Amino acid sequence: MCFGLANDAVTAELEAIGALEGLSKKEVKAKTGGLVRERIPALAQRVADAIAGHGFARVEAVNGYINISFDANRMAARLIGEVLERGDAYGRVAPVAETVMVEHSQPNTHKAFHVGHLRNSCLGVSLTHILRAAGYQVQDANYIGDIGMHVIKCLWCYERFHRGEEPIEPAARGRWLGEIYAESDARLNFRKDVLDFLHLLATEDPTFVAAIDKMLKFLWRKNTEGEDIAYLLGRIAAAQPIKDELLREQDVIVKFWPIIGDQLRDQIANPKPIAPVDGAPEPTTTPEERLATWERLAEHIDDWWPHVPAWREEVRETFQRWEAQEPGFVQLWETTREWSLADFRRIFDELGARFDVWFFESEVEAEGREIVQELLERGIAEVSEGLPVVKIDEKLGLETPTYRTLPILRSDGTTLYSTKDLALTRRKFERFGVDRAIWVVDVRQSLYFQQIFKVLELWGFTQAAQSFHLPYEMVRLPEGVISSRKGNVPIYDDIRDAVVARAREIIEEKNPDLAPEVKETVAWQVAIGSLKYAMLARDNNKVVTFDLEEALSFEGHAAPYIQYAHARACRILENAGVIPADLEAAAASLDFGTPAPEELSLLQAISALPDEIREAADDYRPLVIANYVFDLAKRFNDFYHACPVLQSPEPVRTARLALTAATRQTLANGLALLGIAAPAAM
RNA sequence: GCGCCCGUAGCUCAGUGGAUAGAGCGCUUGCCUCCGGAGCAAGAGGCCACAGGUUCGAGUCCUGUCGGGCGUACCA
Structure with a gap:
């Protein structure tokens, strides 16, 4: 505010003496800029002097800003009283007469629930x-997408190739169906995958193109499928996509396939330095990766290639049976x-x-x-x-x-x-x-x-x-995009198993005396909380890179840090032997003496929850809460390292206990907004 | 072509137009006789992609450029 005031004042004065006459905007700016900067501190001091004493504990001017302090004990008593009284409802905003549907x-169905669904x-x-x-x-x-092309494809594949089979584990039947769906997709897209692969080779492997060129010409001379060979030759040499419907003999690619494999193997056995070509894009794959793809496709080329058109027709007929x-x-x-x-x-x-x-x-x-x-x-x-x-x-x-x-x-x-x-x-x-109506969709x-x-x-x-x-952005893996074709889709059940197992290990190590049932509950709370936090502590329009190793670490900027702060607060209250009702009764007359900076900082954070909720709701951004609750936990950490609670003399002891109770409540409420549990011990 | 999104520390990410741009991970060095070390303290590490513009003031707003991702008629 002082910046604006100073600017207005300086400009007005200069105008009054005619110093700005005939100057361009830029020149005016150059002239006023320095003066404004000089003027600010004094102006801020004047404002500070003017409002000092009007019920504020302290008013000071710093760097052109006016910092106002309130009577901490009075503010704290009111805030802590409100938090303890409202409990789980603290932070909630007055009801609005609007019904919102969030889809x-x-x-x-018939597909796996994976890490992408988890973010959603x-x-x-x-x-x-x-x-x-x-x-x-x-x-x-x-x-629920319980009908559509994916369902039809899955059921076609089930009837055609797996009729009568039943998943072994009843708890994972949906997952088993998902595998059938993936197989149907691989079968039906087989020709496309093969031709895309040839196109990839033609695009980024000049050695391959030269070698294949020679071999195809040889085949052309002695083969009856001359027209197809000529077609392939032309497309590969020019790095153009190949269309299977333009082939005369359907199995020409099948016959051609072993030659490609020989060539790829030869390249790996006798690597030649590739001279960089001007303007040519960098290859996205290594020769080894190309051979691996070739091998994967080679496994099915004889069986699958000839049948793809008929299969696609069968899928169409299957859809009609649904109709x-x-x-x-x-x-x-x-x-x-x-x-x-x-x-x-x-x-x-x-x-x-x-x-x-x-x-x-x-x-x-x-x-x-x-x-x-x-x-x-x-x-x-x-x-x-x-x-x-x-x-x-x-x-x-x-x-x-x-x-x-x-x-x-x-x-x-x-x-x-x-x-x-x-x-x-x-x-x-x-x-x-x-x-x-709101649609949460990628x-x-x-x-x-x-x-x-x-x-x-x-x-x-x-x-x-x-x-x-x-809209929200996609989930990726450290090694790249998730792709069912590449078979690198992290399935929810697998991720959860890994994270829960790790949580069990850590609890066993850190807190072996917990009752077995409690250990198990807490392992789940920490594991699921950690996963959720990883999904929410990123803005909607940012790609989430899901790193299982990171999700397993439970350290640093993650849910367990916040849950840990909550558990510590619970333990302090437990050791004190107080119940919230006692503290609530005492809240009206809390006395921190001269509050420590860590106490003030914590009080400030607690009071911010309602505003944070409003902001998160207005912008549909859980990230706001994820950041808030981490910051709150951090301030609580600062507080209990700097301020002993149980050993403090009265009345500070009660005040700090009440602050601890209010923090605990606010941490729990913040975590609840993220759908994350707040364990009392971990 | 057209449209949308992203670019901040080695990596992953925060950052209402306002003070000296912050976390976490990783790296270096300390801290359990003291409410629980899933923690704390300290250090190193930045032309906030680039160039203009608006503003007293821009990582933040506007325009353009470069780099990356995504979408663009019978998938969902």
Whole structure:
């Protein structure tokens, strides 16, 4: 404030004596800048002198800032009294008459629940807690992907290759299905994987291109499939993508495959220095990695390559069996769906996610189709290239591609994600009476949601304006992106097993005297808390790099640090033999004497919780709370290292005990907002 | 092409337009006779990608450039 005042004063004075006349803006700035800087400290001092004594304990001017101190004992008594009196409710903001639905944790049945889903669930759960604390009426909604192409692919693969098989472990049936799904994906994309690999070789391996060029020419002369060889030759030499539908003989690639392997092995056995080519991009793979990929594909090339087109047709037919609601197929769907749902219920229970509403994709298919029909009838949607779409930019009269085109039904009449989302959104507002709907979905779906909201708007659905997509970035691994093709997807169950096991070890080492049941409970609380904190202590628009080693360390900036501070506070209170009620009664007349800086700093942090909740809710950012609660724990650490509690003489002892109790409560409330448990001992 | 996001310490990340830009990990050195060492104290480590602009004041706001990621009609 003093900076602004000084600037105004200096400018006014100079203007008054005409010193600024005819000068450019820049020149004025150069002239006033120094004067303003000189003026500030004196001005700040004057302001400080003027307000000193008006009920403030101390007022001082420092570096152009005015620092105001309040009577610490009075403020502390009031704050601690409020915290102890309100307990779990401390930090909560007055209720708001607005119902918000948060949709998150949209796992797909027949697929594995992995580390990516974990980020979504942690974010969603924390967000619902934060919004509730900020006074909103919150509906916590799950939306299970229990139908769609992935389900059909999985069931096709199950019937075709695993009929009659049952997962060995009943607790992991969903996971077993996920493996079947992964297999179906590998089978159906096999040709694409092979051709992408050839394209990769052609793009970043000049030695390979030269060698293959020679060999293909040799084959060309003596082979009957001359046209195919010529095609491959041309594409590889020019590093162009290869299309299998342009091959005359379907098995030419299969015949060609061993030659590629020989060449890759030869390159590794006799490495040649590669002369860098100007303008050519750096290779992204090593020769060893390329050979490994070749070997992985070689395992199935004879069996799989010829069948891919027929398999894809079978998948299409399988989808039609769903469409026709063929009883046997529906029965299979129901059984396998339940395997996945059982897994999900267990996982959400472990994560402390309790939903008010469970939506399923399968229950909005019919309603979605009706909406598509209506959109077509009203001319908002049209049939283009054989399928119903909404050409949004055209409808809005936009020149530059912005919202583009949204397909709303497949050409064979089966439903898309968009078909179902149109129906579900209407349901949320009309049947559930929400005022605002939030979708917690990863950032790659941003355009998709803008499209959905625009289509609803074009349809005349005014609540589209109250629909918000909350995007968050992806989870990666230290070694790169998560990819089911590369087979490096960390499954939730595996991560949890590793983290819980580590937590057990550490408890055994640090606190062997705890009762066995307590040890087990605490191991879970610390393990799950640690995982959650890793997911939440990163802003929504930042990629999370999930490092299992880091998640296992339990040291430093992590949940256990905060939980530990909470446990220490509990122990101090326990050793003192006081109960919160006693301290609450004493709160009105607390006397810290002359409070230590660590005590003031801690009091300040405790008082900040309501503001932090508001900020986190306004911006949908659990990170705000994650940072806050860590900072609070750190200040508590500073406090108990600097200020002995139990050995202090009265009345300071009681004051410090009350402060410890208030900190404990605030730590617990902050952790609760993140969905993290606060153990009393660990 | 068009659009969105990211770029801060060796690494992973914080940082309402305001004071000398902060944590954690890793590295160096200390601290358990003292409320629990999952902790604490100290040290080294920064042209806040780059260039302009707005402002009394920019890591923060605006424009552009470079680098990286993602999306862009029948996956979800």
